[in-house]
Amino acid sequence: MSKTDPNALKVTIDNHELTGWQHYSYHAGIDLIPWQISLSATLHQLDNHDLEFTVGASATVMMGETLILTGYLVSTSESINAHGHTMSLIIGSKTQDLTDCSASLVTSDLTLGGNENNGRTLSNMVTQLCAPFGVSVTVDPQIDNPVIPLFAINLTETPYAIIDRLCRQVGLLFTDSAEGNIHITTVQKAAEKTPSFRYGDTIEEYEEQHSTTNRYSVIKAVLQTSNLLSSEPNSADYVSQIKASESGKQATDPGITRYRPLLIPVDLGDANFDVAGKRVLWEVARRSGRSQPITITVSGHRDEHGALYTPNTRVTLTKPNGSRADLVIANVTYEGSANGRRTQLTLLTSASLTPQPIVNKVNQKAGAAAQNDSARH
Known part of the structure; x- marks a missing residue:
């Protein structure tokens, strides 16, 4: 009995499964919302090629038996020439609506149910922002769900912008997920099964940058x-x-x-x-870390433990000079074509991925009022 390909790409749109894709490019990252994938195939190689799809249709993408994307069909494109008839699709995560649309909420909507002394939990507030868009919220089990006592929003802000401020206020990250939901987390620590890379072994291509751009003494x-x-x-x-x-x-x-x-x-x-x-x-820390990214390309999409490479994963890297570094996968790109499957990983220091500390906007308004009052006197 032949084994099932653990990296076979399966795309389902409006409950219709499509296989036979000739090329795909999948992008996911800690700072990237939404995650998305672009695919293309000639129609004679694409199963169910006679189906017609409407942009905006619900879609999921599987890598073997592992879900990697849940969202909507963003765009379709057909190209016809002397060499054939090609269909191309772009599918984006459900979280795309959080970055594109307005939240249409005012401060009282977000804080209703709490009070000035006790406030509401972070997950509760983020859930209220995401729920109208069909997006759920999960919290890393290692995190104590913090309470935010006071918070103010602008009417025209996107849910993404509000969530960004909420999370930065308490020093947490939020990322997209394979389910198309928001996941509240921190920069991950080393796991029991940490992927490892060694130049000349698992790495096909290696690039290390060093720059003084945007760095200051x-x-x-x-x-x-x-x-x-x-x-x-x-x-x-x-x-x-x-x-x-x-x-x-x-x-x-x-x-x-x-x-x-x-x-x-x-x-x-x-x-x-x-x-x-x-x-x-x-x-x-951020400017220093971001000025020294390491980009590696490896064969396949899974590590030595059989897990797909995913953002916010700690890895151990052995550089060409033999030195070792403990880094974090910031961005992942899966590429598949007739030439094989490869994964490009951008590796950064953990310190360069932590959220920017900010002042609560309510406190900012109070500070501005105090400054204006002082100026009048």
Whole structure:
């Protein structure tokens, strides 16, 4: 009895299964929402090629027996020439509606059911944003579902933008998932079965970048006071005004040896500059990590343990010089064609993937009101 191909691609659109795809390209990532796949085939090789599909139809994609995408048919394209008749499709995750559409909610809609002292849990608020779009929410079991006491939204914001602020406020990530749902998580730690890669062994192609672009020798958080902006440089108290703008929060990048300073504003409502202190450290770590991505291409779509390569997975990499690095899969691309199946992985440091620390928007409004009141007096 022949074994079933564990990486055979099966696409189902409106309950009709399609196989025989000649080429596919699947993209998923920690920072990427929605995940999506593009496929193409000549009609004579595509099963059920006589079926007609309507864009917007529900769709799922399986890799062998593993679900990799749940969403909708985004677009179709037919190409006819002397060489044949080709059908191309793009399928995107259900989460596409969270990035494209307006939430159509006001602050009271999101906070109703809680109170100013106790608030509502993160998953509860995110669920309310996602539910109208048929998107569910899951939370990593290792995370204590945090309570957000106060939160404000803008009427025109997308659900994605609101979820992004909610998660950053409590230091969490949110990603797409194979089920087309939002998953709240953190940068993953090493698992019992951690994939490993070694140049010259499992790696077909290896690329490591190093850049000083968008990196700075020192990053400082400063106050944007109205006096500093309105006083002339020759004012008698100019020096004291400059010193008053300093928050004392700064971080240095040891990889940048020449003088390259960057000033970032302290957000209104940042009591004791706590968020500013976290922000400057985050800026250095993110900029440093993102300037040194490693991209590898490996055969197939599964690791040595039989699991599909997925975003937010810890891996161990042995570089061409023999050094080892503990990295995280940030982006995954599955490519399949007549030339075989390959996976391209973008690997980053865990510190470069953590969310940006921010001040609660309610606190920002309170800070702005306090500043305006102070200016009037």
